[in-house]
Amino acid sequence: MNPWIRALIYAVVIVTLLMTVTAWSLWFERKFSARMQSRLGPTFYGPAGLLQPVVDGLKLLQKETLIPESADRFLFIVAPPLTVLLALATAAVVPFGADVVAADLNVGVLYILALGSLTIVPVWAAGWASNNKYAILGSMRAVAQGISYEIPLVLAAMVPVVLAGSMSMTDIVNYQIAHGWFAFWPPGPGFLAFLFFLPASLAEANRIPFDIPEAESELIAGVTTEYTGMGFGLLYLAEYLHTLIVSAVATVLFFGGWDGPFRPGLHWMVIKTLVLFGGIFWVRWSLVRFRSDQLMAICWRYLVPLALLLVMSAALWVHFVEGGS
Amino acid sequence: MNQALKQAYGDPYLDIEEYDPEADLMVLNLGPQHPSTHGVFRLKLYLDGEVIVKAVPFMGYLHRGVEKLCEKLTYLQLVPIFDKNDYVSPMMNEQSLVMAFENLLEVEVPRRARYLRTILAEMQRVASHLLWLGAFAMDLGGALGGGSTLFMYCFRERELILDLFEEVTGSRFHYNTHTIGGNRHDLPSGWAAGVHRALRTINSRIDEYETFLTTNDIYLGRTRNIGVVDGDLALELGITGPILRAAGVDHDLRRDAPYHAYDEIEVRVPVQTAGDCEARSLVRLAEIRESIRIVTSMVDGVPEGPLTSRKPVKTAISEKIDHGHAYACVESPRGELGIYVIGGGANRGASPYRLKIRPPSLHALSCLPYVLPGHSVSDAVAILGSVDPIMGEVDR
Numbered sequence: 001m002n003p004w005i006r007a008l009i010y011a012v013v014i015v016t017l018l019m020t021v022t023a024w025s026l027w028f029e030r031k032f033s034a035r036m037q038s039r040l041g042p043t044f045y046g047p048a049g050l051l052q053p054v055v056d057g058l059k060l061l062q063k064e065t066l067i068p069e070s071a072d073r074f075l076f077i078v079a080p081p082l083t084v085l086l087a088l089a090t091a092a093v094v095p096f097g098a099d100v101v102a103a104d105l106n107v108g109v110l111y112i113l114a115l116g117s118l119t120i121v122p123v124w125a126a127g128w129a130s131n132n133k134y135a136i137l138g139s140m141r142a143v144a145q146g147i148s149y150e151i152p153l154v155l156a157a158m159v160p161v162v163l164a165g166s167m168s169m170t171d172i173v174n175y176q177i178a179h180g181w182f183a184f185w186p187p188g189p190g191f192l193a194f195l196f197f198l199p200a201s202l203a204e205a206n207r208i209p210f211d212i213p214e215a216e217s218e219l220i221a222g223v224t225t226e227y228t229g230m231g232f233g234l235l236y237l238a239e240y241l242h243t244l245i246v247s248a249v250a251t252v253l254f255f256g257g258w259d260g261p262f263r264p265g266l267h268w269m270v271i272k273t274l275v276l277f278g279g280i281f282w283v284r285w286s287l288v289r290f291r292s293d294q295l296m297a298i299c300w301r302y303l304v305p306l307a308l309l310l311v312m313s314a315a316l317w318v319h320f321v322e323g324g325s
Numbered sequence: 326m327n328q329a330l331k332q333a334y335g336d337p338y339l340d341i342e343e344y345d346p347e348a349d350l351m352v353l354n355l356g357p358q359h360p361s362t363h364g365v366f367r368l369k370l371y372l373d374g375e376v377i378v379k380a381v382p383f384m385g386y387l388h389r390g391v392e393k394l395c396e397k398l399t400y401l402q403l404v405p406i407f408d409k410n411d412y413v414s415p416m417m418n419e420q421s422l423v424m425a426f427e428n429l430l431e432v433e434v435p436r437r438a439r440y441l442r443t444i445l446a447e448m449q450r451v452a453s454h455l456l457w458l459g460a461f462a463m464d465l466g467g468a469l470g471g472g473s474t475l476f477m478y479c480f481r482e483r484e485l486i487l488d489l490f491e492e493v494t495g496s497r498f499h500y501n502t503h504t505i506g507g508n509r510h511d512l513p514s515g516w517a518a519g520v521h522r523a524l525r526t527i528n529s530r531i532d533e534y535e536t537f538l539t540t541n542d543i544y545l546g547r548t549r550n551i552g553v554v555d556g557d558l559a560l561e562l563g564i565t566g567p568i569l570r571a572a573g574v575d576h577d578l579r580r581d582a583p584y585h586a587y588d589e590i591e592v593r594v595p596v597q598t599a600g601d602c603e604a605r606s607l608v609r610l611a612e613i614r615e616s617i618r619i620v621t622s623m624v625d626g627v628p629e630g631p632l633t634s635r636k637p638v639k640t641a642i643s644e645k646i647d648h649g650h651a652y653a654c655v656e657s658p659r660g661e662l663g664i665y666v667i668g669g670g671a672n673r674g675a676s677p678y679r680l681k682i683r684p685p686s687l688h689a690l691s692c693l694p695y696v697l698p699g700h701s702v703s704d705a706v707a708i709l710g711s712v713d714p715i716m717g718e719v720d721r
Contacts, residue, residue, distance in 0.1 A: 037477035133353050137375065137702065219702070220360060285474050287543055289465060291703045292375070294546050 007103055014091055022240045023053040025277065029240075032278070033285045063229030068131060071226065075129035080231045082122035083238035087245060090115045094248050095170050097258045097266040108169035109161055112249055113154055116204055119242070120146035123223055126235065130226035138222025141292045148299045149204035152196055155307035159193035160253045162314045173257035181256040186321070189314045194254040196307055201246045202280065203295065210295065247276035334558060335698025339379045341371055350378060353702070357386045361464045361706050364716030368693065370705065377705060380697035382690055387720040395680035396670050400426055400505065400644045403680075408499040410682065411718040413456050416449035416490075417657035418718075419503040424584065424653035425664040425680075426505045429646050436586070437630040438507035443585040444623055445490070445502070446655070447616040448520070451527065452486040453658035454609045454616075455479045457713045458534065461606065464710035465547050475534065482530055485523040492516060505644060507633030517624045524617045531617075535610050548602035552696050552708035555600050562695075563688045566660025567612065568712065571597045571604035578656040590619060602711040609713075612658075647674030659713055660685030684718035 027042065027050060034041025042049030067076055093108035095101035105111050120143055127139020160182045161167055164175035176182055182190035203210035219225070224235050251257060251272040258265025290298075341350070351372040356362035365386035371379040391410060395403055407422045408415035420442055427434060434442075459479030487497045494500040494510050502510050538544045554564065556572040569576055577594040579587045595611030597604035638644050646668035654663035663683035670678035689712045697705050 033474070037474050038481055039477060133351060137351075137353075137372075140375075287541070289547075290543055291547055291701065293701065 010101070011092065014096070015088055018088065018091055018241060018244065019237075022237060022244055023057070024050075025240055025244060026053050026056065028278075029281050032281055036285050057233065060230055060233035065229045065231055066226075068226050070131045072129040072131065075125045076226075077231070079122045079126035079129060080227065080234035080238070082125070083119060084234050084241060086115055086119050086122065087238045087241040090242075090245050091248070093169055094245065094252060095173060095257060096248075096269050097264060101170060104168060104170050107167045109157055109167045109172075109253075113157060116153070116201060117146065117150050119204075119238075126227070127223040130223070132226050134219045134221070135223050135225045138219045138225070142223065145210070145292065145295060146204050148296050149200045149303075152299060152303035152307045153200040153204050155304070155311050156193045156196035156200060157253065158311045159189055159314045162311060162318060163190070165318070169252050169257075173252055173259065176256040177259045181254065181259070183254040186314075186317050189310045189317065190254060193307075193310050193314075194250060196303060196310070197253065198246065198250050198276070198280075200299075200303065201249070202243065203299070210290070243280055244273070244277055247280065248273045250276055334695035335377075335379065337379075337381075337694030339698075341379060344378065345371075349373075355702075355705065357383075361710065363460065363709065363714050366690070366709075366714065366716050366719075368697075368705065368709070370697070370702070372702065375701045375703075377697045377700055377702070380694050380705070382693050384687070384690070384716075385720050387716045389721065391721045392680055392682060395677050397676060399672055399675040400646065400677065401638065403677075404503060405499060405501040408501065409717060410721060411657060411659070411662070411684070411686070411715045412498070413715050414449045414453040414658050415498060415500055416445050416502075417655050417662055419500065420446060420585075421653055421655045421657070421662045421664045423503045423505055424655065425651050425666045426646070428651035428653050429649055429666055429668050430505065432506045433634050434507055435631045435634050436628050438632050438634075439586040440623060440627045441508050441512065441632070442503070443587060443590075444520075444620050444627070445493070446585065447620045447623075448486050448489065450616045450658045451524075451613050451620075452483045454613045455483045455486075455527075457609060457658070458606070459483075461707075461710040461713075462538075464706050465544065475537070478530070478534070482527050485526060489516070489519055489523055492519065504633065506635040507631070509632075511632055512627065517627075520624045521621060524621055528614070528617050531610065531613055538606065545603065547703075547707055548606065548711070550599075551602045551700065551704050552711060553600045554692050554696055558692060558695060559600075562691045564660065564685075564692060565688065566656070566658070566685050567605055567608045568689055568692070569660065570594065571608045572600035573598040578654060578661055582654075584653075584655060586623070590623060592619065602707055605711045645674040646677075654683070657685055659689060659715065659718075662718075682718070682721055684715075684721065686712075686714040686716075687719045690714050690719060 030052065031041040031049070033039075042052035045051035045055045067073055090112050092103045093101065093105050093111050095104065123142045123146075124139045127135040127142065130136075160172050163182055163186070164172040166172060166175070179185065183194050184191065199210070224232055227235060248269070251269060255272050255276075258269045260268030353370045353372050354367060355370055356367040357365040362368070367383040367386065369381040369383065370377050389409075391406060394406060398406065404419050404422060407418040410418045426432075456479065459476035462475035462479075463473055490500060491497045492513050493516065494502040502508055554568055554572050556569070556574045558564075559569045559572045559574060565576065573596060575594060575596050577592065578584070580592040580594055593615055595608050595615060597608050648668050650665070650667040652663060652665045654661050656662075661683065662685055665681040665683070667678040667680075668674070670676040692712070693709070696708060700708065
C-alpha cells in the first residue's frame with residue numbers, strides 16, 4: 001500500500017480513537033473523583049451519566065467565543081487549537097500494536113520529546129495573548145516549569161533508548177519483548193526512569209497533577225482565564241489528551257508496549273495505558289498542589305542529577321552486563 | 326508599632342512610588358471576585374515577579390450596615406440578624422449578643438440553658454473548624470485538585486453536626502435559638518445518643534485527616550515557616566483565637582474569663598509556638614478534639630430545670646432596656662467575638678442606642694500587610710486560608 005494512504009488511514013483512526021477515549025476519560029474522571037469524594041458524579045444524561053461528555057461538548061460549542069478587547073486576536077485564536085494539534089501529533093509515532101503505528105520514525109523518541117517541549121509555546125502564547133494578569137502569571141509559571149522539566153524528561157527517556165540501542169518506538173518495544181520490560185529488567189534504572197519520566201512529562205506540559213500554571217485557587221484559571229466556549233474546551237481537551245498520550249508513551253518505553261501473554265497486542269497496549277491514566281487521576285485527586293518554586297527545586301536539586309546517574313548506570317549495564325557493543 | 330516588628334515583617338506603609346520609580350512592579354488585584362478570597366475580600370498585591378512587595382487589603386464589599394440596623398430593630402429582632410454575621414458559626418454570634426443584653430439587664434441564665442449554650446457552642450466550633458480545614462485544603466489544592474477531596478470529606482462530617490442542630494432548633498444554619506435569659510428550644514429526647522454517635526465518627530476521621538496532612542511532605546512544604554505571625558505582632562494587632570495561640574500566647578476566654586458553664590469544666594487550651602500556617606492548622610485540629618471531649622463529657626449531664634429565667638415576651642417591642650451599657654465576649658472559633666451595647670435607643674427603648682461588634686476576623690486580617698511581603702502568590706492564598714476570615718463579620 002502507498003505509505004501516504006496508509007499513514008492517512010492510521011492518522012484518522014488513531015485521532016478518532018484518541019478523541020473518543022479522551023472524551024470518555026472526562027466522564028471516567030468525574031465518576032472516579034466523585035466516588036473518592038462520596039459524591040455521585042454525573043448521573044443525568046445516559047446510563048450512569050455516560051453521555052455527559054457529549055452534553056459538555058455541545059454546551060461548549062453553543063457558547064459565544066469572547067475575545068477580550070485588549071487581547072492579541074491572532075494568537076488568542078490560534079493558541080488553543082495548536083495545543084491540541086501538538087498533543088495529537090505526538091501520537092503519530094506511538095505504536096499501538098505490532099503494525100498499528102502511523103509513522104514508525106527511526107527517531108521516534110526524539111520526535112516525541114521535541115513536540116513535548118513545543119507545547120510550551122502555545123501555552124505561553126495563550127497566556128500572553130489574553131492580556132490578563134492571572135493568565136500571564138500562569139504562562140510565566142508554565143514556561144519556567146516546562147523548561148526545567150525538559151531536562152529530567154529527556155534524560156529519563158534516554159534510559160530505554162540506551163538500553164534498546166534505538167530511538168525507534170517499535171524497536172524499543174521489540175527489544176522489550178525479547179529481553180523483558182524495561183520497568184523490571186534491568187532492575188533499577190528502568191523502573192526509576194519510569195518514575196521520573198511520567199511525572200516529568202506531565203510537569204513539562206503543565207498537566208495534572210502538576211497544573212500549577214492553572215492553579216484555580218491562586219490564579220483563577222491561569223492561562224485559560226479569558227477563554228470561553230470552544231477555546232476553553234480545546235485547552236481543556238489538550239490537557240486530557242496529553243495526559244493520555246503520555247501514559248501511552250510511558251507504556252511503550254517502560255512496559256513493553258503491546259507485549260502481553262497472548263495476541264493481539266492492541267488491547268494490552270490499551271489496558272496498560274488506561275491503568276497508568278487512572279493512576280494519574282488517583283494521584284491528582286489525593287494530593288494538594290506544590291508551590292511553583294518547590295516544584296522547580298525538586299527538579300533541579302534531585303531529578304536532574306539522579307536522572308544523569310540513571311543514564312550512566314544504564315550505559316554501564318549495556319557495556320558490562322550485556323557484553324557491550 | 327515598635328522598631329523590632331518593623332524589621333521582622335514587611336512594611337504595610339511602603340511607599341511604592343519611592344520603592345519602584347520605574348513602575349516595574351505588577352499590581353495584582355486578588356479579589357473581590359476570586360475563588361479563594363473566602364467571600365468578597367480584595368487584596369491589592371504589588372508583585373516583583375511572583376514575590377509580594379506590598380499587600381493592601383480592602384474590606385467592605387459585604388457591608389450590610391448591621392450595626393446601624395441594630396439601632397432600628399428591637400432587641401429580640403436582632404438575634405436572627407446576628408446569625409448572618411459570622412455565617413460559619415452563627416451560634417457564637419447569637420450567644421455573644423444575648424450575653425451582652427443579659428449583662429445590660431442583669432438577667433440570670435438558668436444552669437440548664439448555660440449547659441445547653443456550652444454544648445451548642447462547642448459543637449459549632451467543631452463544625453466551623455471542619456469547614457476551615459476543608460477550605461484551607463481547597464486553597465492549597467485547588468478546586469479541581471486533591472484539596473477538594475478533603476473539602477468534601479469535611480463537609481460530610483460537618484453535615485452530621487448541622488443535622489443535630491436541626492433536631493434542636495429546627496433550622497440548619499440560622500438558628501435563632503437564644504433569647505434574653507435563656508434558650509428557646511429544649512433538647513429532643515435521644516439527642517445525647519445522636520451527639521455521641523456523630524462525635525465518635527468525627528473524632529475517628531479527624532485522626533485520619535491529621536495523618537493525611539501532617540505526614541504529607543507537600544502539605545508541610547506549603548505550610549511550614551509560611552506566614553509566621555509571632556506573639557508580639559499578634560498582640561500588637563489585637564489578634565485573638567487560634568492565630569494567637571499558634572503564636573505561643575496562651576489565651577482563651579473560655580478558660581481565662583469563663584462564661585456559660587465553662588467554669589464548671591476543664592478547658593485544655595492547645596498552644597503552638599511556631600506561629601506559621603502549620604501551627605495554626607495544628608491548633609485548630611487540637612481544638613476540634615478538645616471541643617469533642619468537652620461536648621461528650623457534658624452532654625449526658627445536662628442539669629434539669631427551666632430553660633429561661635424570664636416569661637416569654639408577647640411582642641418584639643415589649644423588651645425594653647432604656648439604660649446602661651454592657652460588653653460581652655465569647656471565644657468564637659476565630660477568636661474574641663465581642664458585643665458592646667448601649668441601651669435606650671429608638672422605639673421607646675426597645676432598640677439599642679448603639680451596638681458595636683468586635684469581629685475577630687477583622688483583627689486577624691490586619692496581619693496580612695505585615696506577613697505577606699516576601700511570600701509568593703501561592704503562599705498568599707495559603708496564608709489567607711490559614712487566617713480563616715469570614716467576610717460576613719469583617720464587613721458586617
